[in-house]
Amino acid sequence: MKTSPVYVLGGYQTDFAVNYAKAGQNFLDVFNDTVRGTLEATGVEAKEIQSAHVANFMGELMFGQGHLGAFFLETDPAFAGLPTMRHEAACASGSVAVLAAMAAIEAGRYDCVCVLGVEMEKCLPAGETAKHLGAAAWVERECEGIRFPWPHMFSRLADEYDARYGLDQKHLAALGKKNYDNARRNPNAQTRSWAMTDDHFAENDELNPVIEGRIRRQDCSQVTDGGAAVLLASADFAQRYAARTGRALESIPRIKGWGHHTARIAFDDKVAASKNDRYVFPFVRETIMDAMGRANISDVYAFDAIEVHDCFTPTEYMAIDHFGLTAPGESWKAIEEGVVAFGGRVPINASGGLIGLGHPVGATGIRMVLDGWKQTTESAGEYQVPGARNIGTLNIGGSATTAVSFVVGV
């Protein structure tokens, strides 16, 4: 069966430095900013959009509102009647929304679909937000008596790497610093103007306090209010769009490949199952290989850049070897050799990633695809990777429970 390829016409990301909650704004303001930005950035009119997918993780817990798909309609009268649905897979919510939107296009249901992610994380005190984020783990089994479930869980991932292969904290700190550094080039990054010194990435209990176990403050992604959206289109729509905007169809990025797997939700169950595997998270590896396989990419070094889910530095450390940039357990080599640095062979998180750019969880997977579009259309400004043609993404929900990977390329 021949299905339609899925094109990315562009999209919009809100400025992740904006604290919507503090400004007295709510999720609908994020919706409005994101939709309007997307229409303006792409030149596509509201009435051309035939369906919308909304990704959100914590709407119910943070502000008591469900049914968020429907709020897409509140942003423009032209959306009356628009088919919408909301998707959730914890921090991979954005990517599963993209998967669902792609399938609808491939099936011939719609030709132009908006996928929008939104999250409000600053409207409650930090402790409550941390507790609600725990809903992505097996709450009953994994969160009892844990103050910060995710720093705790990803500290345990670092423990696991240490036990299997050895791990030097300095390599985690280097990833944190890289992502903050990269964020300075990104005009939408939450931390872009933060005054950081080397001491902020050192074992300095004042500037870089321990949060849980091996995780210090600068090993953590940001708590962010924000949204991101992409417009996805069928070949037919993309062809018309290319014609009217005076460009070649080939210059419009496509989602060339995708991977999607789920592992058991509890961290203990995952690492027990992978005890004799080459990889700590074999289904993350499989997800990436599926995406590469569908995109006909056999060598990871064919990627011009990669955007990965650095919710904490050990997660990015894991992503490096799971992508195959090094042998398992040897991610430190790619760090030391500058492979993943901006300007390296395969820069990781040129955008700044979740640590430097920010992490409104429902938006993150979509933001990654958008950054794939930016890089492959030479629109990434100061954080452009020159001549980028193929960008890989890795978005995960929970402790690598849901894993989704895309290849965006021209």
Added chain:
Amino acid sequence: MKTSPVYVLGGYQTDFAVNYAKAGQNFLDVFNDTVRGTLEATGVEAKEIQSAHVANFMGELMFGQGHLGAFFLETDPAFAGLPTMRHEAACASGSVAVLAAMAAIEAGRYDCVCVLGVEMEKCLPAGETAKHLGAAAWVERECEGIRFPWPHMFSRLADEYDARYGLDQKHLAALGKKNYDNARRNPNAQTRSWAMTDDHFAENDELNPVIEGRIRRQDCSQVTDGGAAVLLASADFAQRYAARTGRALESIPRIKGWGHHTARIAFDDKVAASKNDRYVFPFVRETIMDAMGRANISDVYAFDAIEVHDCFTPTEYMAIDHFGLTAPGESWKAIEEGVVAFGGRVPINASGGLIGLGHPVGATGIRMVLDGWKQTTESAGEYQVPGARNIGTLNIGGSATTAVSFVVGV
């Protein structure tokens, strides 16, 4: 583009009379019962299922757990790595999950997909549950100071019908009674053995007290713990399944048509927009017409039966004219003439519906498709509509905000 038709291989519904919470069981028990029941009922093995979609509305609010897609894996070791995602559109969550699963099959991504809906509604006191259900409305605008948001909202729908066309309460009461009566034939119905008299459907403040406005107790759907699942398959898989189970492919029901639209979330905005329309909810009408159109059904009387979203009796009253069984505002005629009664020309909610059978919200849309499968495979036992070949469904989220309709048929 030719896409694969989507077949329904069967599925399973838990006994909605079971109070899981009271029995000390939780959502995972519902998952387990539903998945095991589905495997047993269809004879499909766990390892044959290639992807799972989970529908749930209130997991976060009722028991603090998100990321429910992943829990599918906890039901059988063979599901390790299975791609999963969770979908939400309030009480239409089940139907949007079916839409997403269908698109994945039509796109050729997977050949055998499980769609499972689960909801726990009895694990908190009734007042809290009612509040959480309000998350399907525009909480900030519509729920302030309202004790029971949904009885309130659908009482207002009855008001709207009364204002536009006139409405006699006795017709609403008749729909409630019909659904309770139908439920007696359904061995999985929550109310099947409840002792009800005519007084329970009268304006009797003891046996049928007012909940909000025009809504009395027996006008309301049930608060239910439960799950439902269906296995959907491509033509290739269905062909092999037919061969190995010794039946003709043509005897396996398909989803012949679907419709999906969203209207503005606030009830006031919806009725203001439809002021000059023939229908109170024009997008519900359009949703049904889309489903019928895709199924090549032009006459509503070609349906052998219909399962509709009787969250409250005014909703079913609305569904009758929106399906076109009567002219707008004349649903009472179909009630008086017995058209929608069991044994009538087009029985509505032979299963008992949300009022008689029960309404675990995330499961409801899936349960409707399953009842479509049961009817069109002559498996509905005592509530079988003889010779049923085409069943329509209408599942709505919020105050008819998200509307989804399917045609299941052979």
